Structures are given as C-alpha cells and as structure tokens.
Amino acid sequence: MEDIELTNIEECNTDIVDISVEKEVDVEIIDDVAVAEPNVGTALQAFSHNLQITDADAEGQDSQGAGNKGRMGERMVSMGLITEDQLNVALQEKKISGKMLGEILVDLGFIDEGVLSAFLAETSGFGVFDPRNTIVDGEALALLKKAMAVQHQVLPILLKDDEVHVAMSDPYDVVALDTLRRYLPKNLQIKQMVTTSAILAEAIDAAYGYASSIKGILDELEEGKEQKDVASLDESEAxxxxxxRLVNALVFDAVKLGVSDLHFEPEDNFVRLRYRLDGVLYTAQILHKQHWNGISQRIKIMSEMNIADKLSPQDGRFSMNVGGREADFRVSSLPTVHGENIVLRVLDKSSSIMPLSDLGFSEENMAKIASANSKPEGIIIVTGPTGSGKTTSLYSMLNEINDVEVNIQTLEDPVEYSLPMIRQTHVREGVLEFADGIKALLRQDPDIIFIGEVRDKTTAEMALKAAMTGHQVYTSLHTNDSFGAIPRLLDLGMKPGMLAGAITAVFAQRLARRLCSSCKVEHSPSAQECKILGIDVPNAPNIYKTGQGECMACGGCGYKGRVAVVEILLFDEELNEVIARNESKAELKALALKKGFKSMKDDGILKVLDGVTDLDALAKVVDLRV
Ligand SMILES: [Zn+2]
Incomplete structure (x- = not known):
C-alpha cells in the first residue's frame, strides 16, 4: 500500500505532494488556499490530512517560514504575477493582519480572485471542479455507471481528445484511480479535478439522475411530462x-466544437439552431416550437435580461465553465414576427490569446510588427470588417508587449477578454465614453493605450493627442484595407498635418478558412490558377485543395480553423510627406508598392502556395482580381 501510494504521488508531480518530502514548501500554499477559496481549501485539507499533515503543523511551519518571504510569494514574482515590491507590501500587511498571503494580494488589488485560483490550481497540479458553473459532458458521464461513481466518489465530467476529466474529493485515492483505469478505455489519460466530498456527492446525484445529452433531453421533452415554468425555478430545482439541461447541453456542444455564435431562430412551426463555425453558419438542431418559450426564458434569465419584455431588443451576458475553460457569452435578443430571435456570441477566453505566429502572421509581418512596437509613440491601427479577427490580433499584440516594465491601459466596449496585468476599462454609452475615457487614462501615466475603436471625431482627436505626447496607441477602424485608414480619419475631421508622423502602422486583415490537414489533396494548378498566383505554368509547384468524402478531422467539409491574411503598412518619412501633402489614396498606395508593400492578396497567395488555404477560401475574403 505504502509503495503504491508513493508511485502514484510521484506521478502527479505536484507541490502538494512535496509536503511529504519538503514540508515547508506547501504548508503556506495550503493555508492560503483555505482562506481564498473555501471549496479548494477543504479539499486540500483533506489531502493534507491523508498525507499526515495537520493544520497545527501548517500553522507552525507558516510562522517559521515567514522569514524567508514564503515560496508562494516568490513563485508569483518569478511568474510575473506580482512584483517584488508588491510582495513586500503584502508581507508587511501579513505581519499586521495575520491574514493569508493570497487573500492579502487580492485585497490589495495586486491580483484578482481568478488569477489566484488559477495559480493555486496550477501549483496544486489539479483544477477545481465547481458544479455551479460547470456543465457535465454527457459523453464522459456515459463512460462510468452511477453505482461505480457513487462507490468511489468520482464523477467523469469531460471527455476531450485522449483525456477524461474526473472530479474527485481525494485525487490521490489509489483505489478509485485503479478502478477508473480498469473501467475507462485504456487510451484515456485521467485528469483529476478537485472538490469537496459534499459537493461531489450532490453533483453525482444530479448528473446521473437526469439525461444530459442533447438527444436524451429532447426525447425526455417529447414524452411531454408536465414541467414547472422555467421562470419560477429556484436554484436547487434548476x-x-x-x-x-437542454440549454446547458447545447451551450456545451457548441463550445466543444469551437463554435463562435449560436443563433436560435424561431420560425412559424419550429426553432432552428444554427452554429457559426470558422465564419460559416450551418444548421445544428431543429427544435420543437413548443419548447421555445422555455428555452428563450432560460437564456434570458442566465444573461440577466428582462423576461417579461418580449417586444424590445435586449443585451446581456453570462459566463460558464465549459469543459474546464471559462467562457463568456454575449447574448442579444431581437423580436421577430415568429418570436424572439436570440444570438449567443461565445467569447472563449482561453482560445482567444494566441501568439501572432499561430494566428498566421508571416515572419516578414512579424518583423514589421516588432519594428512598429519598438517606437515609443504613435498610433498602430488595425482595420477590417466585423469578424475579421482584428480584436484577436490586437489582444495577441498587447499580450506580446505586456511586461512589468510598461503600464498598459485599455478602453473597450465591451471588455472581451481579461488580460493579466493590463488595466482594462469598460466604456459605456452615456456613462463613460471613449473620448472622456482617454482623457482620464492619460492622467494614469500609461505607456501604452488600447482604444477599442475610433468611431467619432472627438475620439480620433484624443487618440492622436495621446500618440503625440509619448504614448503608444493601439486602436481599430472600420475600413477595407490599410490605405483606407487615412481617408477615414480625414473624413472624421482630422487634418493631414496631424496624421503625418502620428501613425506608425496600419494593418488590415481577413480570416480565410484553413485547409484540413488530414484530408487536403495535392494537385497541379490550372493555367488560370497560375495566373492568379502569379507563377509560370511550366514549372508551377503543386498546391492543395479540399479532400473529398469522409474525414473525421473536419467532418468532411475540407476546412478546419482559420488563418489570418494580413497586410501591414509601415509609415516612414516619405509616406508621411505624401499624407502631409494631402495626396490621394492612390498616390499613397503607389509609393508604398514601390517600397515593397505586400497586400492581403500577396499574403494570401503565399498561404495558398504553402498549402495552408486554397484559392476558393481566399477569394471569399480577399479580392483576387486586383
Ligand atoms: Zn478533413
């Protein structure tokens, strides 16, 4: 028994485990957890109990270890979550108040609760299972019978690739883990999530008591048992x-598939649910019209809308943990002749911030960005229509320059993703508008300012002013290409002389669908394709197109995911002179091309030649005729 336990513990390779070897390390983490997050705390205390560490030990270790600043604090500093100074302030406070370090850091506003729980989950090696905002995956649940789940106090909550996430009150329970390994398919890795035994027991009952797959719930609804009004449910009944359960299952399904929007569209006799995936809408479910009242009410309750009002358009939002990821949903309702049309936009915090190279930025474009970022002042503008991925790119750029040495502040409408160490402000019409917001931000000593969007003259003026007074300003504009930014700003009433020199770079981007790498087919391009690609027919390299037939990876559609097609116009003295002389967009473009400017079309063609996308997908987002 002793041996087994050790092997198992070593496998997990976490700090909690280290307790048995090196007590001082974890004690502090454990006692911090207890205060910061009651659920985790109890669960972690349960493990420490198993590992023969008592609270009394913990207290003793904590006071002894106080002199060495505490490993938890030092680790946070090394991870860049807090600064050395912030740690010292917090430790000072700890001496006075005797509170736990984690709690103090939150109280002082150095980190938020989310960062603290993420840190604790990471250092303990296990995520936290909270059934209140987690949707249990029907597929995972089907892997284990209820009796087994009850007997061993385990709940499979998510099946993802080759992993199964299992909620446990004691993730070191060797017998339970062995049983799971015996009953679950061999290729699955078990990933433990922790919670308290009381919460777990309730969650097991709830999950196994009712159908949780979309089909199961729809069948149940077809049986047509009398149901309580959704609006009158209290939390325990919900x-x-x-x-x-149906709304939960639909939301889960959509997020698991990587859907960006869910459209609930009531028609005369039915409700169509369409998903937008990689920019394209397709029908996911046809639902009975009789359920629409309940479904729409439920969604409106979740997003804190007024359920009594069915005649005005409304906005709302809610967040939910879906498959271990925190996802936000922006919800909008619009009355139609057949009832309220409801659209859910998925803001998946974890998937949104990717390195620019993963988004599809070429090395040449990355070098241009580095050059733009190295200028201490000026405006960097990203242009593109809605859905062109400009927000994602802006976030990725900010994330790359995010550093303890700079103060980044944002004004957004709304704040779509929260970034650590960046102060984000939500702009609201009538309450805090962009222009006033910039004025207020400038008094906060920022180095870098991100203004969600420039839509009017005052905002444009303030942004330019900020850029000319030693700040780097990032923003977005609704124009078609990078050259369109200048006339747009002139339209908003800016003077050519103000623009010249203030703008560092203008980006334009589109998202083209990526060819599915599992089924794409190589072929030699036709004469017409060669003409578009700008290559000679005799020695044309092979390009790729979508595969035919069954493909598990892309569901047979031939595309999977999207890639950014980008152009970056970097300004220099000569281009600035063209702007200052108020010459036409054509003049500007001619000069830029002479200097080697690469358009979105050029960037897209490189991606076609690289086999990342094809001409069909590219033609849908970029004009290939010009
Ligand atoms: Zn495929």
Missing amino acids: FSHPIV
Missing part, C-alpha cells in the same frame, strides 16, 4: 429541469 439543475434537474429538462429545459435548463
């Missing part, structure tokens, strides 16, 4: 109501 979990078991079929409409509530």
